[in-house]
Amino acid sequence: MTHLTLQSITKRFNATYAVDHVDLSVPDGKLVCFLGPSGCGKTTLMRIIAGLETPTSGSVTFAGRDLTQVPANRRDFGMVFQSLALFPHMTVAENIAYPLRLRRVERSAQAKRVTELLEMIQLPHMAERKVTQLSGGQRQRVAIARAIASSPKLLLLDEPLSALDAKLREAMQVEIRLLQQRLGITTIMVTHDQREAMTMADEIVVMEKGRIAQVGKPLDIYRDPVNEFVADFIGLGNILPITFNDGTIGLPGGQSIVMNVPARVADAPDDIRLLIRPEDVCVRPASTKPGQNALHGKVTFVRDVGASIEATIECDGFTLTAATTPRETPDVRVGMPVLAELPAHACKLIAARTTPRTTH
Numbered sequence: 549m550t551h552l553t554l555q556s557i558t559k560r561f562n563a564t565y566a567v568d569h570v571d572l573s574v575p576d577g578k579l580v581c582f583l584g585p586s587g588c589g590k591t592t593l594m595r596i597i598a599g600l601e602t603p604t605s606g607s608v609t610f611a612g613r614d615l616t617q618v619p620a621n622r623r624d625f626g627m628v629f630q631s632l633a634l635f636p637h638m639t640v641a642e643n644i645a646y647p648l649r650l651r652r653v654e655r656s657a658q659a660k661r662v663t664e665l666l667e668m669i670q671l672p673h674m675a676e677r678k679v680t681q682l683s684g685g686q687r688q689r690v691a692i693a694r695a696i697a698s699s700p701k702l703l704l705l706d707e708p709l710s711a712l713d714a715k716l717r718e719a720m721q722v723e724i725r726l727l728q729q730r731l732g733i734t735t736i737m738v739t740h741d742q743r744e745a746m747t748m749a750d751e752i753v754v755m756e757k758g759r760i761a762q763v764g765k766p767l768d769i770y771r772d773p774v775n776e777f778v779a780d781f782i783g784l785g786n787i788l789p790i791t792f793n794d795g796t797i798g799l800p801g802g803q804s805i806v807m808n809v810p811a812r813v814a815d816a817p818d819d820i821r822l823l824i825r826p827e828d829v830c831v832r833p834a835s836t837k838p839g840q841n842a843l844h845g846k847v848t849f850v851r852d853v854g855a856s857i858e859a860t861i862e863c864d865g866f867t868l869t870a871a872t873t874p875r876e877t878p879d880v881r882v883g884m885p886v887l888a889e890l891p892a893h894a895c896k897l898i899a900a901r902t903t904p905r906t907t908h
């Protein structure tokens with residue numbers, strides 16, 4: 549059964565459509581990420597689900613009940629915001645118990661639940677500490693424990709990790725994901741970090757200017773983005789303009805590419821781009837016998853971070869990024885002439901970027 553349903557949700561602030569006719573179903577027990585650049589409407593959409601914002605039009609239904617006009621405190625959702633909003637004058641245990649106190653849960657049941665949650669977040673020895681005496685990651689865990697204390701059916705996380713340094717952030721991503729899976733709690737998370745969304749989400753909702761650009765499993769979106777905006781936002785991509793002549797795809801320097809070409813390309817090649825992900829570009833020494841779709845180029849930059857290598861290759865008329873490993877390409881260096889091969893199966897044709905409306 550689908551638990552949360554958004555139907556044609558629109559939110560207008562004067563002339564700005566922060567959210568523009570969004571339809572979405574969030575399945576039970578899944579973690580869904582709202583992902584998109586700053587100002588695309590993620591937070592507004594989340595606030596509408598939370599009940600902190602009323603939509604201009606459209607409806608929010610949860611477990612079959614229309615919640616559109618129900619205030620936030622009556623929705624019984626757990627929430628964690630960027631600021632965490634923990635109470636600094638309270639201990640860890642008091643913070644976690646707070647929603648239970650609000651609901652007038654009996655004291656012994658409160659204590660039992662707090663103990664259980666402290667075990668779950670692996671901070672049983674910190675119950676009596678003030679939250680100001682915790683590290684960023686520990687505070688994060690307390691905020692999550694508080695949000696799930698009263699066993700909400702929906703957990704809303706609005707950029708909950710953005711204040712943490714990169715390493716802790718990555719660790720917390722895994723921790724939250726494992727906890728979410730263990731509890732089976734339906735969760736919606738807002739992030740502008742595509743790596744975070746790929747790590748944590750069952751489904752990603754990519755947003756652009758108030759609208760949903762694509763919804764899908766992380767790898768499906770990565771492999772099959774619907775357009776240039778999504779391809780560019782999810783992962784690194786080489787996105788090239790193409791020409792189309794007599795059944796052949798041409799690259800900006802005039803090189804032709806062998807690949808599967810759907811009929812629609814012939815009608816509007818200007819609206820189509822070629823996408824190839826960096827890890828699909830094969831880099832070989834220029835002296836090797838050229839295979840299919842082999843392009844001559846020269847390495848102009850190498851980002852070698854030990855485990856992986858990213859090479860920028862200047863070809864005739866365009867630049868490619870290739871991702872490789874020290875094992876595959878140990879000797880790649882700036883100035884080196886190379887053959888960059890674009891395997892036909894890895895070349896995708898996608899719709900060029902369009903600008904959706906923001907006002908009506």
Ligand code: ATP
Binds near residue numbers: 585
């Ligand atoms: P960020 O990642 O920067 O937080 P976001 O994707 O969460 O961005 P929103 O905060 O939802 O985006 O904002 C969407 C649009 O609505 C923006 O153009 C923003 O300026 C506008 N907006 C949001 N809240 C208000 C408000 N209270 N009054 C007027 N405009 C608003």
